[in-house]
Amino acid sequence: MFSSLALHLTSRSTVLAIHKINAVFLNNMTEIFSYTACRQLSQLLTSIIFFHVSEYILAITFHGRSSVTLSSLLISKNYLFAMAFSLLEYIVEIIFFPGLKDHWRVSNIGLVMIIIGEIIRKMAIITAGRAFTHLIRIYHVDDHPLITHGIYSVVRHPSYCGFFIWSVGTQVMLCNPISTLGFIVVVWNFFARRIPYEEFFLRQFFGPEYEEYARRVPSGVPFVK
Numbered sequence: 001m002f003s004s005l006a007l008h009l010t011s012r013s014t015v016l017a018i019h020k021i022n023a024v025f026l027n028n029m030t031e032i033f034s035y036t037a038c039r040q041l042s043q044l045l046t047s048i049i050f051f052h053v054s055e056y057i058l059a060i061t062f063h064g065r066s067s068v069t070l071s072s073l074l075i076s077k078n079y080l081f082a083m084a085f086s087l088l089e090y091i092v093e094i095i096f097f098p099g100l101k102d103h104w105r106v107s108n109i110g111l112v113m114i115i116i117g118e119i120i121r122k123m124a125i126i127t128a129g130r131a132f133t134h135l136i137r138i139y140h141v142d143d144h145p146l147i148t149h150g151i152y153s154v155v156r157h158p159s160y161c162g163f164f165i166w167s168v169g170t171q172v173m174l175c176n177p178i179s180t181l182g183f184i185v186v187v188w189n190f191f192a193r194r195i196p197y198e199e200f201f202l203r204q205f206f207g208p209e210y211e212e213y214a215r216r217v218p219s220g221v222p223f224v225k
């Protein structure tokens with residue numbers, strides 16, 4: 001009799017545990033499919049698709065289909081890792097701290113950053129035209145003039161400035177505190193090393209003309225000379 005009572009109690013507690021797990025699961029699913037998550041994740045997806053497809057179309061427009069590779073889509077392993085990490089952060093936080101994602105003023109500032117960053121970057125690509133290559137040129141070619149007009153008269157590296165704002169904006173829009181800091185550090189470091197490397201060759205190509213341009217116009221990436 002005792003054993004059947006024990007069995008009954010065990011199966012009852014098992015059923016209760018399953019109900020509890022189901023409730024937690026359903027609650028988590030409700031958070032994941034909430035209005036907040038649907039809106040923020042669809043904004044992220046739209047921004048990413050628009051950014052990469054337009055990069056690809058502009059690269060084809062200026063350089064022709066044959067010289068455009070996957071790198072023109074700017075999808076690297078590090079980039080995929082960073083985006084995957086930010087998605088993981090988003091999912092964990094929306095399950096355990098859903099209130100964190102409801103800061104709409106912050107999220108909308110992120111959205112504005114995405115739009116401004118995108119506009120600056122695309123203005124840079126269109127202004128530089130064929131001079132804009134995704135891989136840094138290390139040999140001078142005849143049809144590569146120094147671009148100093150338009151947005152290049154305001155900052156020397158508008159496409160990097162635009163990407164910096166765009167990428168950090170994606171994380172601000174998602175209200176992801178860890179990835180926002182992570183993106184600021186990683187993207188800034190990347191450009192802080194890339195800009196001197198790129199300018200080493202630009203100084204070789206254009207000599208005093210580039211020196212004078214660099215003295216006059218700021219880089220466009222904070223704290224990078």
Ligand SMILES: C[S@@+](CC[C@H](N)C(=O)[O-])C[C@H]1O[C@@H](n2cnc3c(N)ncnc32)[C@H](O)[C@@H]1O
Nearest residue numbers: 124131133134136137145146147157158159160
């Ligand atoms: C990915 S693009 C980035 C251009 C620029 N750093 C920017 O942020 O807009 C890199 C290529 O642009 C070329 N480039 C950079 N600044 C330039 C300028 N002011 N005029 C002409 N070519 C430039 C470099 O030689 C390099 O091959």
